[in-house]
Amino acid sequence: AQTVTQSQPEMSVQEAETVTLSCTYDTSESNYYLFWYKQPPSRQMILVIRQEAYKQQNATENRFSVNFQKAAKSFSLKISDSQLGDTAMYFCAFMRQGDNAGNMLTFGGGTRLMVKP
Amino acid sequence: DAGITQSPRHKVTETGTPVTLRCHQTENHRYMYWYRQDPGHGLRLIHYSYGVKDTDKGEVSDGYSVSRSKTEDFLLTLESATSSQTSVYFCAISENRDSNQPQHFGDGTRLSIL
Numbered sequence: 001a002q003t004v005t006q007s008q009p010e011m012s013v014q015e016a017e018t019v020t021l022s023c024t025y026d027t028s029e030s031n032y033y034l035f036w037y038k039q040p041p042s043r044q045m046i047l048v049i050r051q052e053a054y055k056q057q058n059a060t061e062n063r064f065s066v067n068f069q070k071a072a073k074s075f076s077l078k079i080s081d082s083q084l085g086d087t088a089m090y091f092c093a094f095m096r097q098g099d100n101a102g103n104m105l106t107f108g109g110g111t112r113l114m115v116k117p
Numbered sequence: 118d119a120g121i122t123q124s125p126r127h128k129v130t131e132t133g134t135p136v137t138l139r140c141h142q143t144e145n146h147r148y149m150y151w152y153r154q155d156p157g158h159g160l161r162l163i164h165y166s167y168g169v170k171d172t173d174k175g176e177v178s179d180g181y182s183v184s185r186s187k188t189e190d191f192l193l194t195l196e197s198a199t200s201s202q203t204s205v206y207f208c209a210i211s212e213n214r215d216s217n218q219p220q221h222f223g224d225g226t227r228l229s230i231l
Binding site for chain 2: 033
């Protein structure tokens, strides 16, 4: 079974600054994907960024980037030029492929990020 | 946005009563999932379905049952609700197991059991 750990329950950052959210995971799988989801107060689950485990290059989506360290089983999210709209709960998630369960997701406990003006 | 509708959006009920939550999708995706979200635990999988009438248990399935009689609908039932089942429930869908696409989520149902 997979486990995903987010060790920072809460974080804050000043607007326009950079913040990094941590995530570690444990798995014996070799083929998997990692995701960061954002959950604003509206409760929607919004996909922020994804990383394929077989790719060495770190994924980037505009102001969001990841630091993927496969050997260390670490997957951190960096938010640059933080904006007030980034205030949300952030979840790290692990997905393995195949079998009857489709694309199973295992989530971390979340990090609540507050961006301060 | 993926066409996923959860109903109801909010519900308050009493301990011991049966509760059914509905997830409806318009994407014709094969896989459907029910999660619960609780503080400090993220989202945890309750049950999932890999086709019509094909379902299986997730991590926290005790006290819950599911049914899927049509591709588009996935029902979650609490036969006799308990206060520990107070939570926010999310439905999710995914296309097929060979896809590298993640799940898409509904907007959640907030369930309070008094």
